[in-house]
Amino acid sequence: MTNIDSLPFSARGNALIGQEMFKVLDNAKKLELDGKKVFHLELGSPRMPPPEEIFQETIKALENKLTGYTSSSGLLELREEIGRQYSLNQKKIISSEEVVISPANLLVSQFMDLVCDKGDRIVLFSPFFPTYLAASSYIGLDVQDIPLSVKDGFDLSIEAVDKSLATHPRAIIVNSANNPTGRVYSQNVLEYLAKKCNELGIWLLSDETYASIAFGRPFFSLAGLDYPQLVVISSFSKIFSIPGFRTGYAIANKKVAEKLSLSNSTLFSCAPAFTQLGCLAGLMQLQEYGDKLKLHYQKTSKEIAKIIRRSSVLEIIEPDSAFYLFVDISQTCLKDTEFCELLLSEKHTATTPGSSFGKQFDNFVRIAICGNIEDVQEGVNRFMAFVEEYTAKNT
Amino acid sequence: MTNIDSLPFSARGNALIGQEMFKVLDNAKKLELDGKKVFHLELGSPRMPPPEEIFQETIKALENKLTGYTSSSGLLELREEIGRQYSLNQKKIISSEEVVISPANLLVSQFMDLVCDKGDRIVLFSPFFPTYLAASSYIGLDVQDIPLSVKDGFDLSIEAVDKSLATHPRAIIVNSANNPTGRVYSQNVLEYLAKKCNELGIWLLSDETYASIAFGRPFFSLAGLDYPQLVVISSFSKIFSIPGFRTGYAIANKKVAEKLSLSNSTLFSCAPAFTQLGCLAGLMQLQEYGDKLKLHYQKTSKEIAKIIRRSSVLEIIEPDSAFYLFVDISQTCLKDTEFCELLLSEKHTATTPGSSFGKQFDNFVRIAICGNIEDVQEGVNRFMAFVEEYTAKNT
Numbered sequence: 001m002t003n004i005d006s007l008p009f010s011a012r013g014n015a016l017i018g019q020e021m022f023k024v025l026d027n028a029k030k031l032e033l034d035g036k037k038v039f040h041l042e043l044g045s046p047r048m049p050p051p052e053e054i055f056q057e058t059i060k061a062l063e064n065k066l067t068g069y070t071s072s073s074g075l076l077e078l079r080e081e082i083g084r085q086y087s088l089n090q091k092k093i094i095s096s097e098e099v100v101i102s103p104a105n106l107l108v109s110q111f112m113d114l115v116c117d118k119g120d121r122i123v124l125f126s127p128f129f130p131t132y133l134a135a136s137s138y139i140g141l142d143v144q145d146i147p148l149s150v151k152d153g154f155d156l157s158i159e160a161v162d163k164s165l166a167t168h169p170r171a172i173i174v175n176s177a178n179n180p181t182g183r184v185y186s187q188n189v190l191e192y193l194a195k196k197c198n199e200l201g202i203w204l205l206s207d208e209t210y211a212s213i214a215f216g217r218p219f220f221s222l223a224g225l226d227y228p229q230l231v232v233i234s235s236f237s238k239i240f241s242i243p244g245f246r247t248g249y250a251i252a253n254k255k256v257a258e259k260l261s262l263s264n265s266t267l268f269s270c271a272p273a274f275t276q277l278g279c280l281a282g283l284m285q286l287q288e289y290g291d292k293l294k295l296h297y298q299k300t301s302k303e304i305a306k307i308i309r310r311s312s313v314l315e316i317i318e319p320d321s322a323f324y325l326f327v328d329i330s331q332t333c334l335k336d337t338e339f340c341e342l343l344l345s346e347k348h349t350a351t352t353p354g355s356s357f358g359k360q361f362d363n364f365v366r367i368a369i370c371g372n373i374e375d376v377q378e379g380v381n382r383f384m385a386f387v388e389e390y391t392a393k394n395t
Numbered sequence: 396m397t398n399i400d401s402l403p404f405s406a407r408g409n410a411l412i413g414q415e416m417f418k419v420l421d422n423a424k425k426l427e428l429d430g431k432k433v434f435h436l437e438l439g440s441p442r443m444p445p446p447e448e449i450f451q452e453t454i455k456a457l458e459n460k461l462t463g464y465t466s467s468s469g470l471l472e473l474r475e476e477i478g479r480q481y482s483l484n485q486k487k488i489i490s491s492e493e494v495v496i497s498p499a500n501l502l503v504s505q506f507m508d509l510v511c512d513k514g515d516r517i518v519l520f521s522p523f524f525p526t527y528l529a530a531s532s533y534i535g536l537d538v539q540d541i542p543l544s545v546k547d548g549f550d551l552s553i554e555a556v557d558k559s560l561a562t563h564p565r566a567i568i569v570n571s572a573n574n575p576t577g578r579v580y581s582q583n584v585l586e587y588l589a590k591k592c593n594e595l596g597i598w599l600l601s602d603e604t605y606a607s608i609a610f611g612r613p614f615f616s617l618a619g620l621d622y623p624q625l626v627v628i629s630s631f632s633k634i635f636s637i638p639g640f641r642t643g644y645a646i647a648n649k650k651v652a653e654k655l656s657l658s659n660s661t662l663f664s665c666a667p668a669f670t671q672l673g674c675l676a677g678l679m680q681l682q683e684y685g686d687k688l689k690l691h692y693q694k695t696s697k698e699i700a701k702i703i704r705r706s707s708v709l710e711i712i713e714p715d716s717a718f719y720l721f722v723d724i725s726q727t728c729l730k731d732t733e734f735c736e737l738l739l740s741e742k743h744t745a746t747t748p749g750s751s752f753g754k755q756f757d758n759f760v761r762i763a764i765c766g767n768i769e770d771v772q773e774g775v776n777r778f779m780a781f782v783e784e785y786t787a788k789n790t
Binding site: 004005007008009011012016017018022025026029045050058059062063065067068069070071103105106109114116120131134135138203243244255256261262263267269275 | 397399400402403404405406407408411412413414417420421424438440442444445450453454457458460461462463464465466467498500501504508509510511512513515526529530533593596598623624636637638639640641648650651654656657658660661662663664665666667668669670
């Protein structure tokens with residue numbers, strides 16, 4: 001008979017770590033259940049009102065009882081529109097057969113499982129989005145962490161790319177605009193990375209989830225490159241402020257897109273029709289809504305950065321893109337997890353420890369500035385008050 | 396540089412087979428794009444009107460802009476209500492911590508990946524739901540197929556259970572009420588299976604997706620058993636006629652539920668709030684709606700079985716549960732795939748080849764009777780006409 005404390009899980013089962021932000025969220029929710037008001041700066045959960053058209057179309061589809069299965073690749077009309085919009089901005093035509101609908105977070109695991117076997121090496125440039133590490137750990141990949149330099153503002157350099165290639169990886173993940181640093185990488189370096197991967201037969205995942213809310217350095221998408229081992233992923237979560245829709249997409253050559261579609265069919269059959277139709281309606285508003293978002297986030301991140309800079313204790317680098325500020329807390333002499341725990345318990349303000357984005361960043365904390373603006377401001381004020389009180393007490 | 400025809404996918408990437416029904420659906424859709432009316436008997440996509448309360452609550456949640464992230468385990472109120480309803484029918488209390496929300500199809504892969512390593516043996520009793528084989532193949536499991544006897548009406552026998560245990564598997568999947576046979580297994584045999592798995596430390600997945608639409612032999616759920624290596628899964632897709640909501644759940648002991656929740660967090664973060672709130676509203680109508688469904692499907696399957704039995708060429712066993720009839724086409728002398736292709740091209744009627752449910756069933760075809768009732772009747776009429784014309788021509 002089985003001992004409940006030593007259940008025989010698989011290697012994958014034992015390697016599960018999940019996402020730190022969701023653990024912070026669960027702790028924050030416990031405080032809320034006790035009747036406390038919590039200021040959420042932990043999750044990249046945008047609170048800007050989404051385009052009304054998304055709700056109208058989703059509700060219309062529900063009223064029309066579109067509750068059946070759909071194609072495993074995603075609705076043809078949505079894939080066509082994504083292809084059409086990308087084709088406008090790229091040097092090549094992207095057809096519906098090169099687009100697959102799936103939650104962007106899931107696409108990270110789907111990509112890794114399609115191209116990597118257990119023990120294969122994958123490069124992550126750190127700081128990185130925690131799902132990359134969680135999925136790599138779960139799948140049993142050999143993660144090669146290439147840290148970007150804080151002195152360069154966490155920009156991706158030719159040197160960092162060369163260093164990553166020298167490890168002879170099976171796959172590389174690149175994330176511009178970056179979560180958590182907000183850095184947008186230069187066209188020059190991204191093209192160099194893709195060209196080298198092409199020459200060396202290395203799989204490349206370009207996560208462009210935050211692309212259309214980049215307001216600093218001009219964003220460059222890899223989707224226009226003709227490279228068979230390149231997969232570009234993005235999400236409607238951030239660009240339309242609808243993370244709860246769980247809808248994203250991949251752009252890849254037909255052979256890879258077919259595999260991703262089979263992966264969808266095997267794992268979850270298909271995506272709901274009504275959320276996909278909602279996202280399609282959103283795409284018609286992308287330009288206008290995106291411009292509004294950019295202005296809003298640029299203004300907010302400038303304001304918040306200014307407040308943080310008032311403290312002589314904290315350091316930040318101004319981002320090119322929403323939703324985050326990656327704050328150096330070294331001078332508080334607190335490690336990130338203790339900092340976040342104290343901040344939550346004393347000031348009811350939730351943030352994400354820097355080490356979630358690469359273990360060497362335990363002197364950083366990530367602040368998400370995409371929530372309700374009054375809550376973000378009050379949360380940041382509490383964050384600052386905590387830092388000031390703590391450092392006054394301990395110096 | 397990479398050759399597009401020999402992309403270096405992983406072992407998983409190369410082993411992807413997807414679900415046959417979705418390939419049939421894609422072929423059927425091609426005919427529809429040519430303006431043809433197709434009669435869909437391939438997918439278990441129910442067309443009964445779902446409970447209105449589900450739409451009302453889903454739409455209300457959208458109107459309330461509930462588009463943020465939720466807990467990775469699923470909404471607490473939904474998990475509590477599932478636990479409460481199961482507790483009513485079982486000998487033990489099932490708490491919200493023993494319930495995890497995830498698409499039921501995905502839960503099959505999640506379970507396999509949590510408890511099996513590559514090469515581990517898994518038992519499937521055939522005929523089986525194709526996702527079990529697709530997921531096993533993808534993960535690289537050693538599938539031990541234990542065929543159930545057509546003479547016993549595909550019932551699960553003590554002998555079949557003993558045979559499965561003798562292969563020393565890591566895990567076993569049992570599916571009552573069964574897709575595709577509609578057979579409900581006896582309490583006696585299911586308890587024997589669970590007891591033996593417990594003794595031998597074998598993981599057991601009980602897929603109870605079609606439980607509450609069983610109208611024949613009384614359905615017995617394994618959810619009441621206190622066995623740490625047992626995971627029960629089910630779905631709202633079939634019981635509320637809303638497959639497009641992609642929402643299901645697992646019931647497991649807390650330690651396993653925690654792993655499933657971490658798996659959710661790693662793979663797709665969380666499920667939408669609005670679909671979960673819709674399903675919660677549905678649960679309040681489960682008894683009344685379920686009773687209506689049972690009556691409808693019992694009547695339909697009796698009527699369709701009667702029509703099929705009129706032919707001297709076809710054989711079927713009456714099911715205990717919706718949505719399917721598993722029809723023996725041996726006497727047509729056609730193999731299943733050729734039969735299905737001819738039926739689709741000549742009569743525009745889509746069905747699923749029997750070999751999708753276990754390779755030895757290439758003399759069977761699965762008919763789904765859950766669609767629009769007029770379409771099902773016309774589809775079955777066309778099915779019968781095809782069989783008669785074909786056999787007249789070839790005898």
